[in-house]
Amino acid sequence: MSNEKESSSTELKIFEAARDVFQSKGLEGARMQEIADKADINKSMLHYYYRSKEKLFEKVYELSIIKLMPQVASLLNEEMPLDVKLRKFSMKYLELIKANPDIPLFVIHEMNKNPGRLKKFIAKEIGKRVQPFLDQIKEEREKGNTVNLPPEQIFVNIMAMLVFPFLGRPVLQVIFDMDEKAFSQFIAVREAFMPDYLVSMVMKKEQ
Amino acid sequence: MSNEKESSSTELKIFEAARDVFQSKGLEGARMQEIADKADINKSMLHYYYRSKEKLFEKVYELSIIKLMPQVASLLNEEMPLDVKLRKFSMKYLELIKANPDIPLFVIHEMNKNPGRLKKFIAKEIGKRVQPFLDQIKEEREKGNTVNLPPEQIFVNIMAMLVFPFLGRPVLQVIFDMDEKAFSQFIAVREAFMPDYLVSMVMKKEQ
DNA sequence: AATCAGTTTAACCATATAGTTAACTTTTGT
DNA sequence: ACAAAAGTTAACTATATGGTTAAACTGATT
Numbered sequence: 001m002s003n004e005k006e007s008s009s010t011e012l013k014i015f016e017a018a019r020d021v022f023q024s025k026g027l028e029g030a031r032m033q034e035i036a037d038k039a040d041i042n043k044s045m046l047h048y049y050y051r052s053k054e055k056l057f058e059k060v061y062e063l064s065i066i067k068l069m070p071q072v073a074s075l076l077n078e079e080m081p082l083d084v085k086l087r088k089f090s091m092k093y094l095e096l097i098k099a100n101p102d103i104p105l106f107v108i109h110e111m112n113k114n115p116g117r118l119k120k121f122i123a124k125e126i127g128k129r130v131q132p133f134l135d136q137i138k139e140e141r142e143k144g145n146t147v148n149l150p151p152e153q154i155f156v157n158i159m160a161m162l163v164f165p166f167l168g169r170p171v172l173q174v175i176f177d178m179d180e181k182a183f184s185q186f187i188a189v190r191e192a193f194m195p196d197y198l199v200s201m202v203m204k205k206e207q
Numbered sequence: 208m209s210n211e212k213e214s215s216s217t218e219l220k221i222f223e224a225a226r227d228v229f230q231s232k233g234l235e236g237a238r239m240q241e242i243a244d245k246a247d248i249n250k251s252m253l254h255y256y257y258r259s260k261e262k263l264f265e266k267v268y269e270l271s272i273i274k275l276m277p278q279v280a281s282l283l284n285e286e287m288p289l290d291v292k293l294r295k296f297s298m299k300y301l302e303l304i305k306a307n308p309d310i311p312l313f314v315i316h317e318m319n320k321n322p323g324r325l326k327k328f329i330a331k332e333i334g335k336r337v338q339p340f341l342d343q344i345k346e347e348r349e350k351g352n353t354v355n356l357p358p359e360q361i362f363v364n365i366m367a368m369l370v371f372p373f374l375g376r377p378v379l380q381v382i383f384d385m386d387e388k389a390f391s392q393f394i395a396v397r398e399a400f401m402p403d404y405l406v407s408m409v410m411k412k413e414q
Numbered sequence: 415a416a417t418c419a420g421t422t423t424a425a426c427c428a429t430a431t432a433g434t435t436a437a438c439t440t441t442t443g444t
Numbered sequence: 445a446c447a448a449a450a451g452t453t454a455a456c457t458a459t460a461t462g463g464t465t466a467a468a469c470t471g472a473t474t
Contacts, residue, residue, distance in 0.1 A: 010421080028236040029320060032462060042423055047463060109316050111377035113236060118381055127382050147407075149400060152383055152393070160371030165363055167374050170318035174325050175334050176359055186359070193356060200354075201408060217451080239432060249453055254433060 011049045013039040015059065018046075022060045023102040026109055030057075061110060062121050064103050069122065071096060073129030082140050083203055086158070087195035093162050094191050101166050108167065130155065137202075146202055154202055161198060165190065218256045220246040222266065225253075229267045230309040233316055237264075268317060269328050271310050276329065278303060280336035289347050290410055293365070294402035300369050301398050308373050315374070337362065344409075353409055361409055368405060372397065 017039035021030045032053055036043040050056035075089050097104065111118050137151035146154065165172065165187065173183055224246035228237045239260055243250040257263035282296050304311065318325050344358040353361065372379065372394065380390055 025320065026233070026235065026316075028233065031460090033460095043462090044423070044464085045421085048421075051463095053462065105315065105319060108312065108375060108378060109233075111381075112312060113232065115377050115381070118378070122381075127384060130382055147404075149404075150396065153396060153400070156372055156375075156379065157368060159375070160367040161364060163375070164367035164371045168315060168363075168366070168370070170322050171315060171325070172363065174318075174322070174329075175337055177334060189357065189360060193360070197354075197356075205412065238430090240430095250432090251434085251453070252451080255451075258433095260432065 010039075010041055010045055013041060014046060014049055014056075015063075018050075018056050019060045019064070022057055023064065023106045026106070027053075027057050027113070058117075058120075061107075061117065064100075065107060065118070065121055068096060068100060068103055069126055069129075073126065076133040077129060082136055082145070083199045085136075086198045086202060089158070090162065090195040090198050091191070094187070094194065097163065097166055098187065101169070104163050105167050140203075145204055147204055157201060158198060161194065161201070217246075217248055217252055220248060221253060221256055221263075222270075225257075225263050226267045226271070229264055230271065230313045233313070234260075234264050234320070265324075265327075268314075268324065271307075272314060272325070272328060275303060275307060275310055276333055276336075280333065283340040284336065289343055289352070290406045292343075293405045293409060296365070297369065297402040297405050298398070301394070301401065304370065304373055305394065308376070311370050312374050347410075352411055354411055364408060365405060368401065368408070 014035065017035045018030075021035050021038060025031075025034075030053075032046055033043055035056075036046055039045075046053075046056060050059060072093060075092050076085070078085065078088075080088070107118075134151040134155060137146060137154050140146045141148065141151065149157075169183065172178065172186075176182075176186075178186060221242065224242045225237075228242045228245060232238075232241075237260075239253055240250055242263075243253055246252075253260075253263060257266060279300060282299050283292070285292065285295075287295070314325075341358040341362060344353060344361055347353045348355065348358065356364075376390065379385065379393075383389075383393075385393060
């Protein structure tokens with residue numbers, strides 16, 4: 001009577017291999033054989049544990065999102081002044097994304113090819129979690145403490161500053177001729193200036 | 208004695224269909240049959256005019272990049288004060304990207320799957336064109352006119368603000384529950400505030 | 415030891431897909 | 445008008461790929 005979610009070694013190996021392959025090649029680009037090879041198991045085991053490529057993909061996709069989104073959302077919903085929150089968010093979010101640098105492009109690409117999939121897992125769930133943060137911005141804006149932009153625009157500006165380098169990484173590495181090490185250094189620099197910079201972008205400095 | 212590059216109607220129809228399909232589904236996701244159907248021609252014509260899927264894709268990929276990059280680069284290299292240039296760049300670039308909203312994600316996705324491909328067409332060509340702009344920022348920075356960040360970081364910040372909404376579009380549309388019209392409106396708002404906002408992000412306001 | 419469920423394997427299947435071929439039609443040059 | 449070239453089509457091929465199956469193995473339970 002093994003436990004409900006014991007995740008046999010094989011099942012786990014498959015999932016981890018699938019996550020790597022799907023995240024780097026996408027649903028269409030991934031090959032079941034490649035996943036099997038990477039997991040070092042027989043291809044039939046993929047179908048034994050997960051019924052189909054689609055099912056396996058959805059598990060990976062769901063987990064990829066669930067791994068990041070709630071952590072991000074909870075950061076946004078803690079109770080603290082906006083400027084403090086911005087600094088903390090910058091640090092924590094960059095930390096998080098450094099540990100999962102492939103997820104943003106992965107999610108965006110698959111969303112693009114199948115917009116319905118995200119809704120299946122989260123849809124408004126994210127929107128609802130972002131809303132309190134937008135409300136906080138709105139409040140500060142009405143007090144004249146922020147730059148005079150709609151909260152949604154400010155939110156997008158913040159996300160752009162944090163995520164874009166990871167989305168555009170392959171292009172940036174070519175343009176600036178950066179190897180992996182140089183790119184890491186580039187991100188390290190961003191981590192250093194971004195907390196203050198975000199605050200300066202969002203909070204009003206002069207009236 | 209037809210001219211060298213007359214581009215028969217069929218050849219052109221194929222290219223346009225291929226561009227649409229490749230840009231929305233990617234190299235792996237695209238089906239030759241779908242391209243043929245969309246172009247309303249026999250599938251064999253794809254191979255008659257372009258030898259293979261790979262060749263056809265490269266034509267599309269190359270043209271997609273060549274269509275945008277030089278225009279962007281030339282904007283960056285015109286001779287004018289930095290703040291004027293930032294405003295102009297914001298307006299022109301958003302105009303350009305609105306007309307080709309799928310290209311950024313398309314290029315980034317394919318770059319991610321095959322980093323070598325971009326190099327084949329442009330590689331340092333882009334870097335070289337960006338360099339004068341970085342130099343201009345460097346100059347202004349040394350005069351104390353810009354925020355105290357490395358020019359590369361400032362450049363990435365600028366591109367992030369302009370491109371990110373188009374990359375993250377599918378996710379943003381879900382989070383903010385925007386239909387196409389609402390998204391267009393969202394972009395219109397950005398176009399309005401971005402010129403001044405970019406200047407405020409880059410140029411030093413107080414010392 | 416025998417049994418049985420869970421696990422693993424190799425061989426196989428069905429289908430989708432890029433690409434080819436050869437016959438045909440249309441256009442063009444003389 | 446004729447022939448050659450260019451363009452177009454349907455039928456076909458080869459292969460890659462997701463998925464199935466049935467036999468074999470394993471380890472626990474009796």
